[in-house]
Amino acid sequence: MSIEIRNVSKRFGDYAALDGINLDIPEGELVALLGPSGCGKTTLLRIIAGLEQPDEGSIAIHGEDKTTEHVRNRGIGFVFQHYALFRHMTVFENVAFGLRARPRRRRPSPAAIRAKVTELLDLVQLGWLADRHPDQLSGGQRQRIALARALAVEPRVLLLDEPFGALDANVRKDLRRWLRDLHRNLDVTSVFVTHDQEEAMEVASRVVVMNQGRIEQAGPPASVYDHPATPFVSRFIGSVNVFRGRAREDGIDLDGWRLPIQAPAAAEPVSAFVRPHDMQLTRRPEAGLPAVQVEHALPLGALVRLEVRMPQHAAEPPICVEIPRRDYDALEIDKGGPLFLRVLEGRVFPSAAQASPAFTSPGTAA
Numbered sequence: 001m002s003i004e005i006r007n008v009s010k011r012f013g014d015y016a017a018l019d020g021i022n023l024d025i026p027e028g029e030l031v032a033l034l035g036p037s038g039c040g041k042t043t044l045l046r047i048i049a050g051l052e053q054p055d056e057g058s059i060a061i062h063g064e065d066k067t068t069e070h071v072r073n074r075g076i077g078f079v080f081q082h083y084a085l086f087r088h089m090t091v092f093e094n095v096a097f098g099l100r101a102r103p104r105r106r107r108p109s110p111a112a113i114r115a116k117v118t119e120l121l122d123l124v125q126l127g128w129l130a131d132r133h134p135d136q137l138s139g140g141q142r143q144r145i146a147l148a149r150a151l152a153v154e155p156r157v158l159l160l161d162e163p164f165g166a167l168d169a170n171v172r173k174d175l176r177r178w179l180r181d182l183h184r185n186l187d188v189t190s191v192f193v194t195h196d197q198e199e200a201m202e203v204a205s206r207v208v209v210m211n212q213g214r215i216e217q218a219g220p221p222a223s224v225y226d227h228p229a230t231p232f233v234s235r236f237i238g239s240v241n242v243f244r245g246r247a248r249e250d251g252i253d254l255d256g257w258r259l260p261i262q263a264p265a266a267a268e269p270v271s272a273f274v275r276p277h278d279m280q281l282t283r284r285p286e287a288g289l290p291a292v293q294v295e296h297a298l299p300l301g302a303l304v305r306l307e308v309r310m311p312q313h314a315a316e317p318p319i320c321v322e323i324p325r326r327d328y329d330a331l332e333i334d335k336g337g338p339l340f341l342r343v344l345e346g347r348v349f350p351s352a353a354q355a356s357p358a359f360t361s362p363g364t365a366a
């Protein structure tokens with residue numbers, strides 16, 4: 001089922017938690033709502049669910065307006081981060097709960113319930129735990145059972161609020177892959193909330209980046225990463241160096257350095273957003289390449305992350321560059337001698353004013 005969100009706004013007192021949200025979620029998509037803490041992700045999810053009413057705007061599911069429909073009648077399944085399973089019930093009883101709680105005329109027979117629960121426990125690969133109680137399960141197993149319980153009533157839409165937030169990094173990674181595969185098999189329209197950009201990029205078919213109650217950008221993960229629409233998205237998705245300067249016809253003029261990136265309008269103050277892996281280091285001096293010194297090198301498996309600095313910009317934060325391990329070894333940095341920095345590509349946005357400092361590295365506040 002598709003979800004259509006139109007002009008949804010929500011205030012809490014004076015605070016605009018959501019400000020004119022418009023979003024179409026096509027049928028069968030797995031969508032991540034991604035953004036920093038407090039940007040309104042959970043509020044939007046709760047409004048889709050019917051747990052919260054918007055002040056303005058509407059929610060339609062598959063073309064039918066559901067804005068005032070009770071949560072029970074929206075056909076939505078939920079999994080929340082701390083969504084407790086019923087402790088006094090076995091895993092089997094937990095998953096069966098939604099079906100057994102139906103009014104008599106819509107309730108399946110005990111045999112049909114057993115078949116459905118068995119099928120779902122197989123789906124989440126935990127059939128062998130059917131007779132256990134929740135406190136005999138690991139955190140990851142509990143989340144998978146919570147998902148089986150949400151799916152038991154065959155929801156038309158599945159909503160997940162930081163479903164793996166409380167779990168340790170390795171379990172999260174396994175569950176991400178597992179959720180993506182599960183979604184591929186089930187094809188139920190799903191929306192999950194996360195503030196973890198890696199999780200969103202790895203799991204979702206579409207990513208919706210939110211900031212201060214608004215949508216900054218929505219699209220497939222690769223397109224949001226490669227073509228960020230705003231400075232906020234550039235910074236939030238992946239790491240980025242920011243260089244401030246003036247746009248010229250053949251590039252961007254920094255203080256004593258020309259970045260070979262085309263900017264839309266000449267002479268404007270602009271910011272160039274350059275990802276660490278969109279730069280190279282070379283031993284060969286070339287016109288226009290500034291000399292840099294390596295201050296720190298951190299091997300990260302196949303890549304090496306370097307912090308480099310131009311002597312004439314000693315007071316600015318270091319520039320972060322990521323290069324393949326093989327290229328790093330070939331540079332023989334330990335031998336000393338000059339190195340030159342080449343920028344391969346970047347995104348340019350207008351700057352309000354010529355701000356200081358001239359550079360910002362990943363992790364530094366704007």
Ligand SMILES: Nc1ncnc2c1ncn2[C@@H]1O[C@H](COP(=O)(O)OP(=O)(O)OP(=O)(O)O)[C@@H](O)[C@H]1O
Pocket residue numbers: 012015017035036037038039040041042043044195
């Ligand atoms: N019931 C409420 N009463 C007052 N303010 C609220 C209420 N619920 C949310 N807010 C505020 O609305 C804003 C958005 O909250 P929301 O929970 O949607 O953010 P979020 O993006 O999900 O954040 P997090 O990642 O921290 O969960 C926050 O500033 C929050 O303090």
